[in-house]
Structure formats: structure tokens, C-alpha cells
Amino acid sequence: MQQARPLPAYLISRFHGWRATTYQDNKAWFRRLAESGQHPRAMVISCCDSRVHVTSIFGADEGEFFIHRNVANLVPPYNPDGEYHGTSAAVEYAVTSLGVAHIVVLGHSNCGGVKGCHDMCSGHAPALEEKSSFVGRWMDILRPGFDRVRQAAPEDPLRALEKEAVLVSLENLMTFPFVRAAVEDDRLTLHGLWNDTGAGALEQFDPSRAAFIPV
Known part of the structure; x- marks a missing residue:
């Protein structure tokens, strides 16, 4: 090389x-x-963004978290097609081999990947629509979230889509048979978080309120 x-x-x-x-x-x-x-208690799925520093946010030591990072902290739906699936492989290893007790999906403010998805789905980023765009095809995972945001018409659609990235990933996690089995057997819990990097704030999704609330 x-x-x-x-x-x-x-x-x-x-x-x-x-x-x-x-x-x-x-x-x-x-x-x-x-x-x-390693015997981590939790897996954290976070964005590649250099401003998101998971171990610093939670004061974690070496060996405590099994961390997987990708663009916009997305989890694709379960799809055993024999192709390359880095995120799916990380989830499989965390649940079936490491036996983590928690999976945390951590979204964040000012996410470039989420903005790219918003621009693409709004027709303002034709380059991302190309089949050759790795980012565009990855952000296709978030299209259902974009559709929900468009229907809801929130005051801040980008922030709403950042939180949808967390919810879509949580929904997709439950399509993995081994994740669903572990959740239903009370061996695994799923958590959705959103971090405001500028304000140093953290919100968690509360299903009883169907909203993100401050921790």
C-alpha cells in the first residue's frame, strides 16, 4: 500500500x-x-460528527461502551441479503455475542447528514439522488422520518428530522429478530437520546408522551 x-x-x-x-x-x-x-453494559450508536463525544458526555471509562458511529446515527432495517452491512454487524455482535443490556441511539443538533437528507428529499440536492452517492443511499433510511416531519410541519423541521433519525433507528432495531427477542425477554432495553451540542443539553424519548424531554 x-x-x-x-x-x-x-x-x-x-x-x-x-x-x-x-x-x-x-x-x-x-x-x-x-x-x-470486553464486557460492556451498553452499545451506543452515534453520529460520526466530530462534535459528538460519547465517552465525554457520559464520563465513560475504557471497556464501558461498545460504540458504533455512522452518518446520522442510523440503523437500517433488518435485511440479510449477504451484502455488506457494517451497522447491522455491529448490532448483531453487541446483542448476540457481548450480551449488552442497553442500546442507546444518540442523535444531535446541526447534523450534516440529516440536513443532507432534508435537502435531498426536498429536491434541493440532486447529487445525493444519484445511485453512486453513498451518503444519499444511506440517507434513504431516513425518508420515512422526512415524510412524517413534512406531514407534521413543525416550526423547526431540521431539528424534528434529527429526532426522527433516532426514532427511525429505534423502529428499525426492532426489525432484527435477535433484538426483538432480547427486548421481549427483558434482556435488552432500547433508548433514544438527542444531544444539543451547543447548549450541552440532552433529551430522551419518552414513549408515554411521544416526545423528547430533558433528562
Whole structure:
């Protein structure tokens, strides 16, 4: 692979700083994790957005969360077609191999993927409509959420669609047979969250109110 290059100097410097401090102070814990394997209590499905830092938000330590990130924190419907499904594979591994007790879908404000979906479905992003657009085809998952937002006509459609991205993912999770079985057996609970990155706020979906409320 001739195109690969050494890491930038600033990342190497940060690594050595981490190894000399955090790692040295917790060496026994890191070795225990390495030798005994991971036993996370929760899986978190969040956006790739660099402003969303799951472990910081919840003050999580190494080994606590099994984290999967993708554009707009989406989960596709169950579809065992033999093709490549990174998110579905992560969900399968978390539930059937790791036995996580919780799956958290974490959406966020000012999500670029969600805005792309809104623009595409509104006819303002023809490039995303192309079959060759990986982002566009991925954001097709959110089209049902866009339709619901359009019918409801909220004051802030983008924010509403960000929260629909969480709800669509929760709905799609329940199409996975092993997820549904674990939920129905009380071995797994699903949670929907939305993070306002600028305000440092967190909301959770309350099915009894059919709304997101502050935690």
C-alpha cells in the first residue's frame, strides 16, 4: 500500500503523552481489559460528527461502551441479503455475542447528514439522488422520518428530522429478530437520546408522551 504515510507529528506527540500519563496511571486496568475481554453494559450508536463525544458526555471509562458511529446515527432495517452491512454487524455482535443490556441511539443538533437528507428529499440536492452517492443511499433510511416531519410541519423541521433519525433507528432495531427477542425477554432495553451540542443539553424519548424531554 504505497499511499500510506506516517502519522502527523501532532498525533504521535499526543499518543506519547497519553501513554506516559493515562496509560501509566491505569496500566493494570488496561492489561485486565486486554486479557479478560470486553464486557460492556451498553452499545451506543452515534453520529460520526466530530462534535459528538460519547465517552465525554457520559464520563465513560475504557471497556464501558461498545460504540458504533455512522452518518446520522442510523440503523437500517433488518435485511440479510449477504451484502455488506457494517451497522447491522455491529448490532448483531453487541446483542448476540457481548450480551449488552442497553442500546442507546444518540442523535444531535446541526447534523450534516440529516440536513443532507432534508435537502435531498426536498429536491434541493440532486447529487445525493444519484445511485453512486453513498451518503444519499444511506440517507434513504431516513425518508420515512422526512415524510412524517413534512406531514407534521413543525416550526423547526431540521431539528424534528434529527429526532426522527433516532426514532427511525429505534423502529428499525426492532426489525432484527435477535433484538426483538432480547427486548421481549427483558434482556435488552432500547433508548433514544438527542444531544444539543451547543447548549450541552440532552433529551430522551419518552414513549408515554411521544416526545423528547430533558433528562
